[in-house]
Amino acid sequence: MPLVKQIGCYTLMLTLTLGSCEVLAQSSSGEPDARPGSICTPTTSSRSEPRTEAEQKERERWAAYREKLQSYLPLLPREPDARLAMPVQGARVREVANTFGAARSGWRTHEGQDIFASRGTPVYSATSGFVWRIGQGELGGLYVFVVGPGGRRYYYAHLERYAPGLKEGQKVTTRTVLGYVGSTGNARTTPPHLHFGVYSGSRRTCDYKVIDPLPLLADRDWRAITVNPARNR
Numbered sequence: 760m761p762l763v764k765q766i767g768c769y770t771l772m773l774t775l776t777l778g779s780c781e782v783l784a785q786s787s788s789g790e791p792d793a794r795p796g797s798i799c800t801p802t803t804s805s806r807s808e809p810r811t812e813a814e815q816k817e818r819e820r821w822a823a824y825r826e827k828l829q830s831y832l833p834l835l836p837r838e839p840d841a842r843l844a845m846p847v848q849g850a851r852v853r854e855v856a857n858t859f860g861a862a863r864s865g866w867r868t869h870e871g872q873d874i875f876a877s878r879g880t881p882v883y884s885a886t887s888g889f890v891w892r893i894g895q896g897e898l899g900g901l902y903v904f905v906v907g908p909g910g911r912r913y914y915y916a917h918l919e920r921y922a923p924g925l926k927e928g929q930k931v932t933t934r935t936v937l938g939y940v941g942s943t944g945n946a947r948t949t950p951p952h953l954h955f956g957v958y959s960g961s962r963r964t965c966d967y968k969v970i971d972p973l974p975l976l977a978d979r980d981w982r983a984i985t986v987n988p989a990r991n992r
């Protein structure tokens with residue numbers, strides 16, 4: 760086979776492989792990990808045909824989530840938040856030990872910050888926005904994704920339970936409780952904590968970014984919130 764053709768085939772194979780990795784990684788974990796250093800190729804609908812009915816269903820589910828995400832964008836400010844309100848009730852920014860980028864099992868690195876608190880401590884949204892996804896994954900356990908200004912996604916994982924009545928598509932503010940601190944998913948053997956992740960862009964458009972939330976986090980006046988808590992709609 761001529762060299763050019765070979766390179767072409769290799770690129771195609773890589774694209775397809777990465778494409779299905781993305782689906783698998785997201786569906787099994789809920790935490791959208793990317794293999795570091797992977798080559799990005801913008802994609803639209805150039806994926807291989809689904810091999811099983813389950814794969815087809817999974818793709819449809821993701822397509823629906825992508826569509827929903829797009830539908831929230833015009834309703835949100837364009838500029839992402841410069842500051843994020845501390846999501847764990849009573850926690851202080853200075854108490855968060857920086858573990859962003861720390862090595863994890865396999866090729867993964869820690870794509871977020873862990874905020875430790877007693878089991879059942881309320882977790883508030885760090886931004887205003889919309890509840891994009893409520894789900895359960897092998898790594899993240901019970902998780903909630905919120906999409907905020909600029910299309911940034913905020914990932915709240917290892918929850919003990921969700922806030923009662925929380926729904927996908929629900930509008931949230933920094934006074935909305937999303938759930939409660941727990942140790943679900945791969946945090947089973949660790950003390951209860953919130954895993955807080957921040958993502959922007961998309962692998963499809965090659966501007967996907969994992970953002971360290973710690974420099975953006977700001978303390979809040981918990982007395983004002985806990986004395987007069989907002990009611991979830």
Ligand SMILES: [Zn+2]
Pocket residue numbers: 869871872873953954955
């Ligand atoms: Zn974590």
